Amino acid sequence: MAKTNQRQLNRMATLFATLADPARLRILNCLRAGPHSVGDIHRSCRLKQANTSKHLRVLRDAGLVSPRREGTTVRYAIVEPLIFGLCDLACGKAAAKNGK
Amino acid sequence: MAKTNQRQLNRMATLFATLADPARLRILNCLRAGPHSVGDIHRSCRLKQANTSKHLRVLRDAGLVSPRREGTTVRYAIVEPLIFGLCDLACGKAAAKNGK
DNA sequence: TTGTAATATTACCGCTCAGTAATAAATTAA
DNA sequence: TTAATTTATTACTGAGCGGTAATATTACAA
Numbered sequence: 356m357a358k359t360n361q362r363q364l365n366r367m368a369t370l371f372a373t374l375a376d377p378a379r380l381r382i383l384n385c386l387r388a389g390p391h392s393v394g395d396i397h398r399s400c401r402l403k404q405a406n407t408s409k410h411l412r413v414l415r416d417a418g419l420v421s422p423r424r425e426g427t428t429v430r431y432a433i434v435e436p437l438i439f440g441l442c443d444l445a446c447g448k449a450a451a452k453n454g455k
Numbered sequence: 456m457a458k459t460n461q462r463q464l465n466r467m468a469t470l471f472a473t474l475a476d477p478a479r480l481r482i483l484n485c486l487r488a489g490p491h492s493v494g495d496i497h498r499s500c501r502l503k504q505a506n507t508s509k510h511l512r513v514l515r516d517a518g519l520v521s522p523r524r525e526g527t528t529v530r531y532a533i534v535e536p537l538i539f540g541l542c543d544l545a546c547g548k549a550a551a552k553n554g555k
Numbered sequence: 556t557t558g559t560a561a562t563a564t565t566a567c568c569g570c571t572c573a574g575t576a577a578t579a580a581a582t583t584a585a
Numbered sequence: 586t587t588a589a590t591t592t593a594t595t596a597c598t599g600a601g602c603g604g605t606a607a608t609a610t611t612a613c614a615a
Contacts, residue, residue, distance in 0.1 A: 359480075359484050359546070361477070363546060364477045364480045364481060364484075365477050367474075367477075367480055367542065367545045367546055368474070368475050368476055368477045368480055369475075370545050371471045371472070371474040371475035371545060372471070372472070372475035374467075374468070374471040375468050375469075375471035375472035375475045376468055377461070377464045377465050377467075377468045380459075380464045380467055380468055381464060384459050384464075437544070437547075440544050441541060441544050441545060442467065444537065444540050444541050444544065445467045445470050445471060445541060446459070446463060446467055447537075
């Protein structure tokens with residue numbers, strides 16, 4: 356496990372905190388199929404526009420997604436596909452508590 | 456990815472939230488070497504006793520650790536080794552942001 | 556320029572959580 | 586029983602976060 360220093364623990368905790376919100380998980384799940392505009396996300400995830408923007412900001416600050424302007428719209432894309440490994444593991448773990 | 460329903464997302468978010476704290480990550484890292492008493496943990500992790508107890512309660516409620524009384528002391532052990540897969544993945548991800 | 560659409564930001568509210576000190580509960584010994 | 590040790594709980598505080606409405610910003614078209 357190598358030496359797990361405090362800074363690394365803090366970064367891990369921050370990453371987990373970024374994923375510790377159902378709305379953000381929904382957004383990531385949506386982006387898993389490919390880049391989407393803010394409007395697409397806020398409609399398909401049933402989130403208010405401002406709320407969507409704020410969550411995207413959190414994901415962006417965490418380095419998980421990145422924006423790209425296309426005219427007046429902004430398309431967000433996954434930047435770190437590795438997080439889906441985390442999500443799938445957590446999903447299996449969460450499902451396991453159900454007995455499957 | 457199978458269907459990701461709301462309940463599953465909520466459970467995932469809860470699991471991530473449980474891991475989104477440096478103190479709890481330190482405790483889990485300590486328990487990775489084997490079961491430890493509350494006193495051991497609170498000393499080796501440099502946490503106050505009450506604080507340690509509270510974090511252990513959170514980990515226990517999440518089903519990640521389990522207690523076992525031995526006289527006047529209580530030894531906690533990892534119940535879900537799968538979480539270390541999560542931690543290692545997150546650790547690599549966190550480390551990757553550093554350039555290594 | 557003016558207007559319109561898409562996105563981002565701000566300010567506010569309510570709630571939850573981490574840390575702490577004090578106290579309670581459980582177990583064992585004398 | 587009383588005392589000592591270990592662990593758990595409670596009450597409190599301060600900080601941070603999610604949701605929302607209103608507003609600002611950005612880009613483009615007429």
